[in-house]
């Protein structure tokens with residue numbers, strides 16, 4: 001098991017000002033929520049195609065991705081009902097001396113279930129194209 005990596009993400013009083021926000025630490029993006037006097041942290045990268053969850057909105061206990069509206073539970077990272085197998089990593093949090101810490105090493109495992117293509121999605125069909133070799137620069 002990896003060693004804990006408790007990371008100071010800021011003053012609780014400041015972080016309480018927004019119910020959902022994106023915080024970054026190095027290359028790690030986190031969607032941080034504050035509801036019912038509790039902080040929660042899940043990955044800030046959507047399972048679908050990487051939308052910024054911390055820049056979405058809250059719908060009850062779910063963080064809604066701003067790109068295509070997939071939802072992930074703010075505490076567990078699990079997808080909404082029927083999509084629980086879609087899960088973004090969730091991180092432990094703790095408060096010490098008025099500051100919030102997130103353990104970046106102890107995230108839960110993210111999962112993604114297979115999805116049917118969108119009904120409006122067009123199938124990709126590869127076809128032979130024109131011969132463009134004469135248009136390429138010639139080697140001498």
Ligand code: FES
Pocket residue numbers: 046047048049050051065066067068069070
């Ligand atoms: S990238 Fe989040 S729903 Fe598509």
